Amino acid sequence: MKMPLTFVLNNQQTTLEIDARQTLLEVLRNQGGMTSVHRSCEEGECGACTVLLNDEPVNACLVLAASVQGAAVITSEGLVKNGKPHPLMKAFTDELGIQCGFCTPGMLMNAYALINRAGEVLLTDQIIRKTLEGNLCRCTGYVNIIKSVQTAQKAKLAGDWW
Amino acid sequence: MKKREERLILGKGQYADDLEFFNMAHLVFVGSPHAHARIVSIDIEKALALPGVITVITGKEVAAHTRPLPVQANFTSKGWTWRLADVYAIPADKVRWHGEPVAAVVAEDEETARRAADLVVVTYEILPVAGDVLTALEPGAPKVYDDWEDNKQVHLLFDFGDPDKAFDMADQVLPVTNREGRITGLPIEPRGCVGVYDTKNDSLEMWGSFQTPFLSRHNISATLGVPEAKVKINAVDIGGAFGLKIHAWKENVVALASKLTGRPVKWMEPHRDFVATGPHQRDVFWDGKIAFKNDGTLLGLKAKVFHDLGVESTNKGIAALSIFPACSSPTNMYKWVGMHVEGIGTVTNKSFYCAYRGYGKDKGIKFIEAAINQVAKKLHMTPEAIRLKNFIQPHEFPYHQINNYVLDSGDYPAVLNKAMEMADLEGLRKRKKELAAQGRHLGIGLVTAIEPAGVAVPNCQMGGITEARVLITPDGSVEVHSDRTEIGQGAEISHATIVADILGMDPAMIHVKRVTSDFIGQGPLSSRGAVYPASAVAKAAKLLRQKVVHCAASLMKIPADQVVLEKGFIYSADAPDKKISYAQFAEKVFFFPGPRGLDPEMLKAHDHLLDVTTTWYSPTTPESGSAYTSFCVSADIAVVEVDIETGVTQIVKYVHVHDAGTIINAQVVDGQIHGGIVQGIGEALYEGLNYDENGQLMNTSFSNYLIPTSVEAPDIEIAHLETPSPFSETGAKGMGEAPIIGSKAVILDAIEDALSDFGIRVNDAPATPEKVRKWIKKATAQNLETS
Numbered sequence: 001m002k003m004p005l006t007f008v009l010n011n012q013q014t015t016l017e018i019d020a021r022q023t024l025l026e027v028l029r030n031q032g033g034m035t036s037v038h039r040s041c042e043e044g045e046c047g048a049c050t051v052l053l054n055d056e057p058v059n060a061c062l063v064l065a066a067s068v069q070g071a072a073v074i075t076s077e078g079l080v081k082n083g084k085p086h087p088l089m090k091a092f093t094d095e096l097g098i099q100c101g102f103c104t105p106g107m108l109m110n111a112y113a114l115i116n117r118a119g120e121v122l123l124t125d126q127i128i129r130k131t132l133e134g135n136l137c138r139c140t141g142y143v144n145i146i147k148s149v150q151t152a153q154k155a156k157l158a159g160d161w162w
Numbered sequence: 163m164k165k166r167e168e169r170l171i172l173g174k175g176q177y178a179d180d181l182e183f184f185n186m187a188h189l190v191f192v193g194s195p196h197a198h199a200r201i202v203s204i205d206i207e208k209a210l211a212l213p214g215v216i217t218v219i220t221g222k223e224v225a226a227h228t229r230p231l232p233v234q235a236n237f238t239s240k241g242w243t244w245r246l247a248d249v250y251a252i253p254a255d256k257v258r259w260h261g262e263p264v265a266a267v268v269a270e271d272e273e274t275a276r277r278a279a280d281l282v283v284v285t286y287e288i289l290p291v292a293g294d295v296l297t298a299l300e301p302g303a304p305k306v307y308d309d310w311e312d313n314k315q316v317h318l319l320f321d322f323g324d325p326d327k328a329f330d331m332a333d334q335v336l337p338v339t340n341r342e343g344r345i346t347g348l349p350i351e352p353r354g355c356v357g358v359y360d361t362k363n364d365s366l367e368m369w370g371s372f373q374t375p376f377l378s379r380h381n382i383s384a385t386l387g388v389p390e391a392k393v394k395i396n397a398v399d400i401g402g403a404f405g406l407k408i409h410a411w412k413e414n415v416v417a418l419a420s421k422l423t424g425r426p427v428k429w430m431e432p433h434r435d436f437v438a439t440g441p442h443q444r445d446v447f448w449d450g451k452i453a454f455k456n457d458g459t460l461l462g463l464k465a466k467v468f469h470d471l472g473v474e475s476t477n478k479g480i481a482a483l484s485i486f487p488a489c490s491s492p493t494n495m496y497k498w499v500g501m502h503v504e505g506i507g508t509v510t511n512k513s514f515y516c517a518y519r520g521y522g523k524d525k526g527i528k529f530i531e532a533a534i535n536q537v538a539k540k541l542h543m544t545p546e547a548i549r550l551k552n553f554i555q556p557h558e559f560p561y562h563q564i565n566n567y568v569l570d571s572g573d574y575p576a577v578l579n580k581a582m583e584m585a586d587l588e589g590l591r592k593r594k595k596e597l598a599a600q601g602r603h604l605g606i607g608l609v610t611a612i613e614p615a616g617v618a619v620p621n622c623q624m625g626g627i628t629e630a631r632v633l634i635t636p637d638g639s640v641e642v643h644s645d646r647t648e649i650g651q652g653a654e655i656s657h658a659t660i661v662a663d664i665l666g667m668d669p670a671m672i673h674v675k676r677v678t679s680d681f682i683g684q685g686p687l688s689s690r691g692a693v694y695p696a697s698a699v700a701k702a703a704k705l706l707r708q709k710v711v712h713c714a715a716s717l718m719k720i721p722a723d724q725v726v727l728e729k730g731f732i733y734s735a736d737a738p739d740k741k742i743s744y745a746q747f748a749e750k751v752f753f754f755p756g757p758r759g760l761d762p763e764m765l766k767a768h769d770h771l772l773d774v775t776t777t778w779y780s781p782t783t784p785e786s787g788s789a790y791t792s793f794c795v796s797a798d799i800a801v802v803e804v805d806i807e808t809g810v811t812q813i814v815k816y817v818h819v820h821d822a823g824t825i826i827n828a829q830v831v832d833g834q835i836h837g838g839i840v841q842g843i844g845e846a847l848y849e850g851l852n853y854d855e856n857g858q859l860m861n862t863s864f865s866n867y868l869i870p871t872s873v874e875a876p877d878i879e880i881a882h883l884e885t886p887s888p889f890s891e892t893g894a895k896g897m898g899e900a901p902i903i904g905s906k907a908v909i910l911d912a913i914e915d916a917l918s919d920f921g922i923r924v925n926d927a928p929a930t931p932e933k934v935r936k937w938i939k940k941a942t943a944q945n946l947e948t949s
Contacts, residue, residue, distance in 0.1 A: 035180040036173030038401070040350050041433045045864035048350055077173045089171040093164050096829040099837065100650025101170035102177065102351045102401030129872040136864060138349050138402050139650045141836030142872040144829075 007068050009034075010078030018065050024073070025049045025060035034075040036105040047135035050106035051075050057110045059134075076105035079112065081162055087155040088112055088148075097148030099139035107135045111149045115156055123153050163669040166654045175399045178354030178370045183426035186356065187216055189419050190275035190429075191412065192265040192282045193439065194257035197293070197511040197857020198304065199286035201256060201264060209267055209281040214274035216423055218282060219266045219415065221254030227418055231411055231477035232384040235622035243317035244482075247307050247474040247509075251385065251414045256289070258306055258473045259511050260859050261438035263412065268419050268427060291511045291857040295447070295470035298510050306473060306509040315471055316482050316507030320489050323500035323564035328462025331499060332453035336540060338533040341926045342525065343850035344445035344470065347518035347841075348869060351401025352436035355413050356428045359420035365392040366417055372397045373407035373647055374685035375678055377623055385414040386421065395679040403649040404841075405517030406441045408687055411478045437862040441479050441516030442851060445470040446488065446525050450503075452533045458543050460534065460552045463492055463501040467525065472512035479516025482507050483622055486789070487614065490565045491526030495574050495612045495795065496534075496552040498564050511857040519841060519902050521688055523614050528907040531609045532925065535911055545608040545911075546582060550575055553610075560782070560888070567614060568782040570887045570895070572795045572821055578610055580881055581797035581819040590801060590815070597803075598919075604814070605916025607800045607908040614790035615896025616693025617684075618783050626779060628690075629682035630698035632661055632706050633773035636752040638730075638745035640667065642674045645683025646695035651898060652830030653691055657699050659826055660892060664703040665710065666727030667744060682777075689896030692826065693791050697891035698778035704891075705774045713751050713770055716761040718742070748772065781889050792887045792895035795821040798839075798904035802912035809934035811847060811913055813876040818901065821883040824893030831897060832880055838901025840875045845902070846909035848874070850928050920945070 001020040008014065009032055016031040025042070028034040028051065038048040042061045049060040052074040079086035085093070088108060098104045114123065114131045128149050129142070137145060155161060169175070206218040230248050237244045252263050265282050269275035292298040292306055298313040306313055329335065355370025366388055372378045375395035383393040400407065412429065420427040431440075450465025467488055475482035485505035492501060507515075538548040553574040554561045561569040587606070594604045618626025631643040642661055646653045654674040662669040677685070683695060707727065715722040720734040733741035750759050755770055764770050780791040801815040818835055825831050848868040852860045861867045886893030906927065913934070914924035920941035926933065 029179075034173075035177075036175070038177070038351070039179055039430075040352065040401075041864050043863060043865070046350055046433075075173070080172055085168065085172055093167045093171050096164075096167070096833050098167050098171060099652075099833055100349065100351070100400060100402040101167070101175050102349070104171060105173055108171075125877070129875075132872045134871075136350055136869060136871060138347075138404070138841070138869065139837045140833060141838075141840035141878065142875045143836040143878055144833060145872070 003066065005065055005069060007070060008072040010074055020066050022065045023061050024063040024065045024068055027065040028060055028075060034077055036076045038102055038105060047110065048103050048106045050109045050135060052109055052113060055113065057113045074109070076108045079108065086162065087160045088115065088152040091152035091155060092148040095144050095148040095151055097140065097145040103135055103137045107132065107137065107145060110135050111152065115149065115153050118153065123150060163658065164655060166648060170399065177351060177399045177401050179430045181356045181369055181398065181428060183356055183358060186426040186428050187268050187270060187423060188272040188275045189266050189268050189416055189427050190272065190279045191263040191435065192267065192279045193261040193435065194264050195260070196257060196286050196288055197260045198289040198291045199257050200289060201254070202285040202287050204265060205283040206265065208283065209278040212274065212278045212281060214270040215278045216268045216270065219252070219268070219419060219422070221250060221252045221264065224250045224252040224415065224418065225254045227422070228385045228414065229387060232381050233476050234409065234480040235476055235483045237621060242319065243314055245310055245315045246476055249474060249477050251411045259513050260857055261435065261513065263439065266415050266419060268423055293510055293853060293855060293857050295445070295468055295508050295510060298508050306511060313509045314506065315474065315509050316485055316505065318485055318489060318505040320503045322493065323498055325462050325464060325500035325502040328499035329453045329464070332461050333456040334540070335451050335453050336536055337451045338536055339925055340448040340529045340532055342444040342446050343927055344442055345845055345849045345851060346437055346440060346442050347404040347406045348437065348867070349402025349404060349406060352431040352433045353407055353412070354430035355416055356426055357417040357420040358426045359417065359424070361424050364388065367394045367396070368413065368417060369396045369398050370413065371400045371407050373400065373403040373649055374687065375647065376645055376682055377408065377684060378410040378413065379679035381410050382414050382417055386417055393679070397647045397677045400647060400649045404519045405521065405687060408517050409479060434862040437867060438859050439513055441518065442472055442513050443481065443515065443518035444525065444845070448529045450533070452537060454537050456541065458541055458548045458551045460496055461499045463503065463530070465492070466504045466506060469505065469507040470512065471507045471509050471515040473514050474509055475507065475515040478514040480623060481515040481517055483619065483624065484517065484522035486522065486619065488522035488525040490567070491523045491614060492530035493563050493565050493567065494527050494530050495554055495610060497554060500564065512853055517687060519838065519899055523899060524903040524906065527611045527903050531611065531907045532911065546578060549578060549610055562786065566787045567790060568786045568788040569612065569793045570791070570889050571885045572793065573883065573885055574610065574795060577795050577819050577821055577883055578797045580883065581799050581817050584819065584879060584881055585799040585815065585817040587799065603804045603806055603916040605802050605804065605912040605914065607802065607912030607915060609904050609908040609911055610797045611900055611903045613689060613794040613796070613897060613900035613903060615689035615794055615899065616780065616791040617688035617690060617789055618780055619789050624684055626694065626783065627682055628694040628698045629775065629777050630695060630702045631681065631773070631775040632699060632702040634706070634744065634748050636748050638671065638743060638748040640665065640672045642672060642699060643681050644695040644699050645677060645681050646686050646691050647677040649686060651686060651691060651834060652827060653686060655830055656692065656696060656826045660696060660700050661703045664700065664707055667730050671730060671744065689899050691896065692894040693890050693896040694778060696894060698776060700891040701778050702774045702776045705776060706772065709769070709772055709774070713760060713764070714747060716764055717747065717750055717759055778891065791889050792823065794823070794895040794897045794900050796900040796904050798908040800908045800912045802909060802916055804913060804916040804934060806938055809931035809938065811929065811934065813843065813909070816876045817879045818904065819881045819883065820900065821885050822897035823887040823890070823895035824884055825882060826892060826894050834898040835880055835901045836878055838898060839878055839905040840870050842902040842905030843874065843909055844870045845906040845927060847928050848930065
């Protein structure tokens, strides 16, 4: 069944025609053109399709697209401002928290939510590890990802953030 | 300067799943639910009747329109057992493993193709299963290939040095066994591609997650019967590979589907299929004995290693070949008198065997490291003492090992000593005693390894051939081409750094191009990247530099030995103010080569084209037969605490000291080390593909095939030594596999040490909590009995 879906995608009021059975992952990739939202396990295990739904990280493959009517969805494309990488993205590049890049967009969204939630509280290795547990990475051994998140938080505390 | 990383981080990656072509159709495979069954009939009518379905391809079409999958390695000439199977990408007669494709549905969209796949009705006659590597060799076992005598595909015998003399000289001989479970490398991105058959030109072009486009072209073209010259394979952004995306067979069906339908056809593999029908590795059992003197001198080894190859390993994959390094690598970094090693590969009704980080080198080294630690225990020596006694010494390089490896360079004692110092080994041992007094079980593991890297083996597709091209364009920017696909291992950064250094340019001016089959080579496998392609690129850049100097001398009317190339500018050493940029230089050379520019003699000599294509081959392999050119060195010390009530293990400390020769990019090297160590930890503790007695694969998802998450991964302390390789063009050694070799061995060694009170031999990976508990229970019962 075809239906219109109206929601805020990366701060833009958006209406897409969707099939009622489609997942948010499918709609974001196929109709929304947000190809940073990566498809892997399609069962909520790998975290490669993590996006923010009303500021909370979710696995887009487990969310029925029709259920996000009126909600706000942010993908990693939404972190880019005027073509410039978000300070979080810059931290991942600087610290080489990225290798093949496939898990990265999902990892970024989960880390973004974590840093925003943390406020002034400095993120320890342990908190970061626990929070990113649902975002699998096979390349980096997570070491430089943890470093990237800490570097990004420092940028935020220094006022370099959006 | 991280062009690729910056692009990917902005969400501008183009992975296989992101490919879109006009009028593109979608392909979905139908997999067999049985491990071994005759295909009685296939009814595709219901599937074809679904609106949007274009065609359904079965084994009959594949047999009618393609040739069998080509053989990738063949060693029959050596007089060993090396059987070949005549197989197609989709079988017409019988299925041989759970998940094997029996049909491919092509539809207007993927959802329709998936629904239609469920409507394909296959009638099977179920056959008994050859499921276990040892029983599959018994007389009367169900045969995987009906025309073979039995299920043995490979039996290789190696005699290195003088094995009998080694055992004659021995004071003692110790039997050692080791088992590694079946695993898969499991990148987060599965395989995928788009095939576009051009019916007007009868040519084929494909884009996708191809780790080795040149080899894939050869195999796809051979299957499809289209000349290689009319096939082009393009690698796009690849979401991890680790060896699992080397070869093509399902991709052949995608190409066929495009040829039959005249449409671009896309296939994106569901991740579960990647596990069930993708490449598998390890699954070996070692049975051997090690000979040594009472003073700790190592002498020899006699061993057999049994491999469970799954369905076959010369057509879909090329990992029967990995039995060679498995048998050769136990020499590791020590002096020996002799070894006799037999490698046996058996086919069973499981998915096929292919490459994964380590490629057999890991198996041999892990086995010998465990064996040496047993010898040390027997002789009441420390693990470091026995190693320091037997290491090849720094002054002995290049060292001709008994197995023909020519070890290039290194300081093995320095690497181990550095690791001991960093880990504070004595402090750790004290801590172990303190905790033991509190009833806690801390274990310290110590392992040293070399990483044979940069492979070239004759008689197979891994022959070592390589091509690179470096050229300057008219605007002064530089193109770099090679066979080294970027799979997340830093190929682009490394090549840009090498070329920028040689040409005296800012790395931002260097554009490392996507890899296509236009450039000859095996791609990044067996840690070839820093050895073959990087050497070929460096050599091309050096030759290009000579041309630049020659042209600049002519243009600027200065002596060639005065030409300086620095930071993107060209000038004479005695007149640094009169400099021209590469852009100005290139424009003149390209467009104004006449009398007012270059010397006419240069034009007559055809020496003004700023474009060099060249090749590189190992300086040691032709004479010695050494399959590898560089040998990176590492030492791993891990501390693991075992909770004996639950069997849960926790990595408390991890130290890794590494010598990969000259470091091209430190961040990239560290990243490879981190990733490799954590993959090795996965192998040691969690990962195992479990087939039941009917040949059903029980775990095909991330929820039951467990890879380490950020919580299980430990902090890793790294130190580097840099002993340049005399044999590579840059002094760098291939690396990236040493970390997985060391870590999967050292974790088990640490667990064994933690359980030393129980006298448990930890020789069966993965050491899951339930297995650890089982060992403890068994040992406790045995100890009670004996007391």
